[in-house]
C-alpha cells in the first residue's frame with residue numbers, strides 16, 4: 001500500500017493535520033492573481049538588476065544557476081505586504097504560537113541545470129530535538145512548481161525525531177512539493193528538505209518567508225540591514241513582526257516594557273556620574 005502523503009488542499013484544517021503528521025502541507029489559491037503577478041514581476045526585476053550589477057548571490061552546483069535574493073523586506077512594498085498576508089496568520093500560529101517574528105524574507109530562483117541542495121533542517125543549528133518547531137517556513141510558489149523544475153524536496157515525518165538522514169546528498173527517498181503558481185508550501189523547521197534539481201529550461205521562482213518563535217535570533221538582522229527610509233515607514237504591525245516589539249523580557253531598550261514597540265533612542269543613556277556637592 002502506498003502511503004498517503006499531503007496533497008494540494010484549500011482546506012486549512014487538513015493543512016494543519018498534514019503539518020502535524022508529515023511536517024509539511026501544500027495549500028492552493030493562497031495568492032490572488034494580482035498579488036502573484038506583482039510579486040513575480042518585482043522579483044524578476046530585482047534579480048535581474050542584482051545580476052547585472054554584480055551583487056547577486058548564486059549557488060546550485062556547477063555554473064551556479066540558482067539565484068538567492070536576500071533581504072526582500074528592503075526591496076519592495078509587495079514583499080513587505082506578504083509578511084502581513086492573512087495566510088501567514090492563518091497557518092503560522094499552529095506551528096509557532098503567537099508573537100512569532102520574521103527570521104528572513106528571501107527568494108530562491110532555481111535555474112536550469114540547478115543541482116539539488118543538501119538536505120537540512122532549518123533549525124539544524126540546534127543539536128537537540130524540540131517537541132514543537134522553533135522555526136517554520138512558507139514557500140510562496142510564483143510559478144507552477146513540479147518535481148522537474150526544482151520543487152522543494154522533503155523527507156516526510158522527519159520532523160518527528162532527531163534521527164539524521166543517512167546521506168544529506170541523496171534525494172532518492174524524498175518527495176517533491178508540487179503546486180500551481182499562487183499556492184504555498186508550508187514546512188516545519190524540523191523537517192529535512194532542500195531545493196530540488198531543476199532539469200527544465202526555465203527558472204522556478206519561490207519566495208521564502210521564514211518565521212521563528214519570538215525568542216530566536218533571526219537569520220537576517222533587521223536592526224542593521226533595514227533601509228532607514230523603509231524602517232521609518234513601517235506600520236507598527238510589521239515592526240512587531242520584525243522583532244521591534246518587546247516579548248516577555250526580551251528585546252527592550254532601557255528595560256523591557258512588555259508589548260511596547262521599541263525605537264532607537266535619539267540620545268541613548270551613556271556613562272553618567274552623579275554630581276556630588
Ligand SMILES: O=C(O)CCC(=O)C(=O)O
Pocket residue numbers: 108117122139150151152153193194195196206208
Ligand atoms: O528553494 C527551495 O525549494 C528550498 C530552499 C531551502 O531549503 C532553504 O533555503 O533552506
